[in-house]
Amino acid sequence: MNDSVLARVADTIAARRAQGDAQSSYVAKLAAKGLDAMLKKVGEEATEFVMAAKDGDAAKLTFEAADLWFHSLLALAELGVRPEAVLAELARREGLSGLEEFANRSENRSKE
Numbered sequence: 001m002n003d004s005v006l007a008r009v010a011d012t013i014a015a016r017r018a019q020g021d022a023q024s025s026y027v028a029k030l031a032a033k034g035l036d037a038m039l040k041k042v043g044e045e046a047t048e049f050v051m052a053a054k055d056g057d058a059a060k061l062t063f064e065a066a067d068l069w070f071h072s073l074l075a076l077a078e079l080g081v082r083p084e085a086v087l088a089e090l091a092r093r094e095g096l097s098g099l100e101e102f103a104n105r106s107e108n109r110s111k112e
């Protein structure tokens, strides 16, 4: 059984998308509107996150971060990406300096 909150919410998102009942489900309602509507929400929630951070309000920042993560999960689901993949990418970066990782990115780009 998967006990991660992100994985559980992703499972619920998948179930609500499959049910497709926009009357009773926010997930189904936004899924019916498509990827652009989800990305618009991600942008709005990111802006609200920045505003809460600028206000220095930790409680509001926590609330807005949850909204941002949730809407990011919706967009990831639309594109078939599981949160485990994002967590695996973060895990891969653990112990690697951000500056070193950036240098690797630049090296990989120059090979493309």
Ligand SMILES: N=c1c2ncn([C@@H]3O[C@H](COP(=O)(O)OP(=O)(O)OP(=O)(O)O)[C@@H](O)[C@H]3O)c2ncn1[C@@H]1O[C@H](COP(=O)(O)O)[C@@H](O)[C@H]1O
Residues within 6 Å of the ligand: 009, 012, 013, 016, 024, 025, 026, 027, 028, 066, 067, 070
């Ligand atoms: N985590 C969330 C979650 N976070 C935020 N929201 C909803 O996201 C919506 C948009 O947030 P906004 O801040 O934009 O609210 P708003 O300004 O009133 O909305 P707009 O009119 O601007 O669209 C609100 O209706 C929130 O309730 C969420 N809705 C659902 N979930 C999770 O998804 C599950 C399935 O939800 P349903 O599909 O509704 O059953 C839930 O059990 C939760 O686990």
